[in-house]
Amino acid sequence: MTSLKPTIAMLAALASLPAQAQQQRSLEETQALLAPYANMEDAVTMPDGRTAHFTCMGEGSPTVILIAGMGVNAAISWATTQPEMAKTTRVCAWDRPGWGLSDGAEGKHTVATSTAALEAALATGKIPGPYIMVGHSLGGYESLLYADRHPDQVGRHGDGRSEHSRPAGPFGKRRHGGPRSCGGPERRVPQLCCGDP
Numbered sequence: 001m002t003s004l005k006p007t008i009a010m011l012a013a014l015a016s017l018p019a020q021a022q023q024q025r026s027l028e029e030t031q032a033l034l035a036p037y038a039n040m041e042d043a044v045t046m047p048d049g050r051t052a053h054f055t056c057m058g059e060g061s062p063t064v065i066l067i068a069g070m071g072v073n074a075a076i077s078w079a080t081t082q083p084e085m086a087k088t089t090r091v092c093a094w095d096r097p098g099w100g101l102s103d104g105a106e107g108k109h110t111v112a113t114s115t116a117a118l119e120a121a122l123a124t125g126k127i128p129g130p131y132i133m134v135g136h137s138l139g140g141y142e143s144l145l146y147a148d149r150h151p152d153q154v155g156r157h158g159d160g161r162s163e164h165s166r167p168a169g170p171f172g173k174r175r176h177g178g179p180r181s182c183g184g185p186e187r188r189v190p191q192l193c194c195g196d197p
Contacts, residue, residue, distance in 0.1 A: 033083075037075035040101060042092065044121040052121035053101035054094045058086030062130045062155050065146075066093035067118070069137030073100030077136055092127050094118065096142075111138070115145045122153075129153045 025033070042054040055074055056063075064085060068077035074093035085091045096114045097105035105117060122129070131154050135143035147154040 033079045034075050037073070037079065037093075037100070042127070043101070044124050044126045046117070046120045046124065048120070050097070050103040050105065050117075051101070052094060052097070052103075052117060054092045054121070054127060055082070056090060056092040056127065057082055058088070058090045060089035061128075062089060062132050063127060064089060064091040064132045064134055065118075065122075065127075065143075066091065067133065067135040067139030067142050068093070068096070068099075069135075069139055075100065077139075094121065111141045111145060115142045115149070118142065118146060119149065130155050 036057065037055050039055065040051075040053065042056040044052045044054060046052055053074075066074065066078045066082060068074050073095045078093040082091050082093055095102040096109075097103065097117050098109065105113065107113065121127070122131070131146075133143035133147055133154055135141065
């Protein structure tokens, strides 16, 4: 059964792609785009024995951590974005517990429990910081909670299209009247958070 997980994950990802995206890419192109997300090379074994699935691309520092919205895995959220971002630095997308190739978790799934799982995975040291946290939708809440708990590890955090999290959009436009969240030495990936000021 375990050997079928990558195949099942890829098939689920293919079936879930929007019809428009399927029309624009050939099957071969779509398979190539999703193939990295069926690989367990970057998976992390957490202290409790569960596996947290990560897909990492690129090299450099800081490491960008991509957090998908609720109801989708990393492949669906980041397959077209992550390779472009990885041209600049190391970028790792993760599947929260019970999604994609990550093992499930007991109990209630909340922003706090998902963030705690991400904390446990990153604490193993397999994916070194410092980090730039980028969350989409629900992932925006998780990225903010992680950043609040670990300000020494997070240079900045972006909104990745989240309506509820960061006031700064991808081109530096302020959202919801809040403060900008950029700064620090991580100027190598400026477009993720606030654009070049």
